[in-house]
Amino acid sequence: MENPFAQEPRASSSWLWQVITGVGLVLLLGLHFIANHFIAKGGLRDFADVVAYLRSPIILVLEVLFLVVVATHAMLGMRALLLDFGLSERAERRLSQALTAVGVLTVGYGLWLTWVIIH
Amino acid sequence: MTLLDVTLQIFRYKPGEQPHYDTFTVQVEDTAHVIDAIDKVWAEHDHTLTFRRACHHSSCGSCALRINGVEKLPCIARFSEVWDGHSPLRLDPLRNFPIVSDLVVDVSGFFQRMSASTMTITRDAESTLPLSVDDLAAVVQPKAVELPDNLTRFNRFENCIECGICMSACPTMAVDNKFMGPAGLAAIYRACQKTDDPNEKAHLLALANGEHGVWRCHSAFECTEACPQAVDPAGKIMALRREITANRFKKTRRS
Amino acid sequence: MANLEYPKVRRAGRWFDVRRRKLGMWAYALNRITGIGLVVYLYLHLAVLSLLLRGPRSWDSFVSLARAPYFLALDVILLAGILIHGLNGLRVTLTGFDVGVKAQKALFGALMLVAVVALGVAALMIFGG
Numbered sequence: 001m002e003n004p005f006a007q008e009p010r011a012s013s014s015w016l017w018q019v020i021t022g023v024g025l026v027l028l029l030g031l032h033f034i035a036n037h038f039i040a041k042g043g044l045r046d047f048a049d050v051v052a053y054l055r056s057p058i059i060l061v062l063e064v065l066f067l068v069v070v071a072t073h074a075m076l077g078m079r080a081l082l083l084d085f086g087l088s089e090r091a092e093r094r095l096s097q098a099l100t101a102v103g104v105l106t107v108g109y110g111l112w113l114t115w116v117i118i119h
Numbered sequence: 120m121t122l123l124d125v126t127l128q129i130f131r132y133k134p135g136e137q138p139h140y141d142t143f144t145v146q147v148e149d150t151a152h153v154i155d156a157i158d159k160v161w162a163e164h165d166h167t168l169t170f171r172r173a174c175h176h177s178s179c180g181s182c183a184l185r186i187n188g189v190e191k192l193p194c195i196a197r198f199s200e201v202w203d204g205h206s207p208l209r210l211d212p213l214r215n216f217p218i219v220s221d222l223v224v225d226v227s228g229f230f231q232r233m234s235a236s237t238m239t240i241t242r243d244a245e246s247t248l249p250l251s252v253d254d255l256a257a258v259v260q261p262k263a264v265e266l267p268d269n270l271t272r273f274n275r276f277e278n279c280i281e282c283g284i285c286m287s288a289c290p291t292m293a294v295d296n297k298f299m300g301p302a303g304l305a306a307i308y309r310a311c312q313k314t315d316d317p318n319e320k321a322h323l324l325a326l327a328n329g330e331h332g333v334w335r336c337h338s339a340f341e342c343t344e345a346c347p348q349a350v351d352p353a354g355k356i357m358a359l360r361r362e363i364t365a366n367r368f369k370k371t372r373r374s
Numbered sequence: 375m376a377n378l379e380y381p382k383v384r385r386a387g388r389w390f391d392v393r394r395r396k397l398g399m400w401a402y403a404l405n406r407i408t409g410i411g412l413v414v415y416l417y418l419h420l421a422v423l424s425l426l427l428r429g430p431r432s433w434d435s436f437v438s439l440a441r442a443p444y445f446l447a448l449d450v451i452l453l454a455g456i457l458i459h460g461l462n463g464l465r466v467t468l469t470g471f472d473v474g475v476k477a478q479k480a481l482f483g484a485l486m487l488v489a490v491v492a493l494g495v496a497a498l499m500i501f502g503g
Contacts, residue, residue, distance in 0.1 A: 005234070
């Protein structure tokens with residue numbers, strides 16, 4: 001039997017994506033905050049204001065981008081935590097698939113919600 | 120020269136029994152180190168106490184354990200440094216290794232990791248010994264070390280004494296059985312430094328580049344804090360990350 | 375050869391033991407705890423935003439709820455979590471690329487100071503109206 005630590009493993013990019021999305025969030029979250037709580041009068045928008053806000057194309061792009069990046073960062077973070085449970089290689093892959101699905105569903109829900117609100 | 124009456128609270132475990140602490144009081148000189156007291160406990164009180172010790176000067180790495188929960192080498196830990204003068208001194212085995220008996224842990228998994236970067240020099244006899252209880256147990260095949268023609272032996276120069284303290288301090292080693300660990304990754308870095316062969320270097324970096332390699336480190340820096348020999352494993356892990364990432368960009372630029 | 379091994383679930387919780395640990399370990403534990411809190415918040419936020427589906431009355435009554443002092447206090451706690459996680463995350467990013475490794479403790483201190491100041495300013499703005 002071979003030494004398992006001497007076998008070259010598959011390269012991993014998850015940490016790299018975690019920091020990229022993390023840095024992205026510093027920017028996007030900042031913009032999201034400014035747009036929602038500093039520009040809006042009184043810091044919060046009522047229903048009519050929300051609809052008008054989301055109808056602006058720049059805002060739409062910002063919020064969608066923000067949603068995608070935050071969902072990715074959250075899923076990668078959860079994955080890092082769940083990997084601590086000593087899973088087999090197959091279970092690790094299943095976990096990644098499951099979290100990808102959750103992420104996609106999260107973004108999907110956000111997009112659908114936005115769509116309904118605008119219309 | 121003053122004599123001290125020290126009370127040691129030592130972790131005890133024998134297979135089939137419940138782990139517990141036994142308390143012993145021994146008399147040592149005030150300049151003594153903790154290992155001297157452990158020796159005395161064995162000699163004067165309990166011959167069933169199991170522990171490792173050898174060089175008594177932090178060069179072999181055998182005696183590593185936890186003193187009041189903090190990883191140390193007892194052979195260089197003076198009572199004046201680690202003892203408050205009255206409370207019992209608690210001794211526990213290293214974390215994150217299976218416990219064999221009392222203060223002795225199974226380090227075969229540790230040497231498997233060190234062997235991956237060929238940082239261990241294993242004699243022929245040792246290479247045939249079976250490794251043990253870890254679920255990744257294997258028999259290690261050491262790479263033959265090739266010496267230049269005019270040399271019959273050589274000295275390795277690096278700080279690591281393979282004591283396992285960093286592995287005990289690491290929070291990722293606590294949860295992940297497949298993690299290469301600070302010692303293993305620092306060894307990979309050191310092996311990278313020692314080789315001119317680009318293929319060997321690429322192989323070593325690949326070993327560190329997996330899901331359970333450098334990327335599992337959570338930047339706790341406990342390993343560097345605990346290391347008695349200034350290896351700075353955390354710093355080596357970060358340096359490896361930088362090199363791996365830089366190589367990745369070089370590759371994508373070239374293609 | 376017998377040995378003491380920990381079952382998977384208990385082992386998975388062992389990162390949480392910060393007793394007699396140093397600064398970097400505390401930073402890691404803080405980041406993980408705030409991270410979990412923020413994931414919970416993400417889904418809470420999406421659930422709250424779903425009130426928009428029920429039309430102006432539901433949403434506007436929520437907005438007036440959101441102006442209550444206890445709610446604003448929760449917002450400040452949320453902001454604390456965001457600042458800690460984000461700023462420590464920057465430290466993890468920098469050190470992870472071998473930048474500022476020797477100064478990682480000082481970096482943590484400096485960034486947490488920024489967090490405290492920012493939180494203070496934000497709390498004033500939130501409660502100041």
